[in-house]
Amino acid sequence: MTEPNDIEMAEGTRRVLDLLARKWSVGVLYLLARGTRRYSELFYEVGEVSKKALTQTLRSLERDGLVVRRVYPEVPMRVEYSLTPTGWSITSLLMSMYEWSTEHDDRLAA
Amino acid sequence: MTEPNDIEMAEGTRRVLDLLARKWSVGVLYLLARGTRRYSELFYEVGEVSKKALTQTLRSLERDGLVVRRVYPEVPMRVEYSLTPTGWSITSLLMSMYEWSTEHDDRLAA
DNA sequence: CTGTATCCAGTAGGATACTG
DNA sequence: CAGTATCCTACTGGATACAG
Numbered sequence: 666m667t668e669p670n671d672i673e674m675a676e677g678t679r680r681v682l683d684l685l686a687r688k689w690s691v692g693v694l695y696l697l698a699r700g701t702r703r704y705s706e707l708f709y710e711v712g713e714v715s716k717k718a719l720t721q722t723l724r725s726l727e728r729d730g731l732v733v734r735r736v737y738p739e740v741p742m743r744v745e746y747s748l749t750p751t752g753w754s755i756t757s758l759l760m761s762m763y764e765w766s767t768e769h770d771d772r773l774a775a
Numbered sequence: 776m777t778e779p780n781d782i783e784m785a786e787g788t789r790r791v792l793d794l795l796a797r798k799w800s801v802g803v804l805y806l807l808a809r810g811t812r813r814y815s816e817l818f819y820e821v822g823e824v825s826k827k828a829l830t831q832t833l834r835s836l837e838r839d840g841l842v843v844r845r846v847y848p849e850v851p852m853r854v855e856y857s858l859t860p861t862g863w864s865i866t867s868l869l870m871s872m873y874e875w876s877t878e879h880d881d882r883l884a885a
Numbered sequence: 886c887t888g889t890a891t892c893c894a895g896t897a898g899g900a901t902a903c904t905g
Numbered sequence: 906c907a908g909t910a911t912c913c914t915a916c917t918g919g920a921t922a923c924a925g
Contacts, residue, residue: 681876814887824918
């Protein structure tokens with residue numbers, strides 16, 4: 666197998682970043698890492714998000730295979746979101762980034 | 776010290792992602808990880824980038840303390856870019872992301 | 886060689902109102 | 906409860922021409 670060059674590494678890395686690029690994706694993933702959550706729970710816990718943005722975030726995470734959506738057609742309706750194995754595996758990357766941020770927050774302030 | 780909650784972890788993680796959010800930031804960092812490069816070298820090696828976008832990328836990396844810019848007022852002019860210690864330290868994060876992408880590229884294709 | 890200036894298009898997300 | 910529809914703004918980057 667040939668060595669990956671800079672362009673290939675940058676492309677692979679960018680694909681990961683694109684998975685997390687939306688404003689609320691990371692917050693949603695951290696919440697779901699603690700367990701399954703309903704739409705309204707995410708809506709109230711993730712921050713000052715609009716329903717439109719939250720839905721877009723969830724749909725994009727679902728398309729990318731990080732999150733699963735389950736609908737329970739009760740009255741009132743219930744929709745639950747949870748991490749896929751892939752979604753779960755990416756949380757270790759998130760925690761590495763958080764840890765790096767704590768080691769460099771002096772620089773991030775500037 | 777108190778445990779960080781999800782919101783704090785998401786905020787720290789997002790600050791790191793914001794550092795890398797621009798389209799060409801990752802490519803530039805990978806190139807500079809191999810050593811100092813001139814503007815024109817980056818321009819030709821990083822991909823199909825416009826000069827405007829490359830300059831914006833470099834300015835933003837410089838503001839965030841990941842890159843240093845050095846000007847040599849010769850004729851013709853020479854400008855060199857290189858990683859700061861902070862910039863260097865973030866490359867290990869980039870490589871973790873690249874590695875993750877290679878382990879999940881089946882999912883990324885979908 | 887190393888950028889700036891200008892114009893233009895696509896995308897993300899906030900606010901608000903409405904729906905099955 | 907869990908969204909969708911509409912309107913609007915900000916940001917990002919490509920193309921092109923021009924400048925120190």
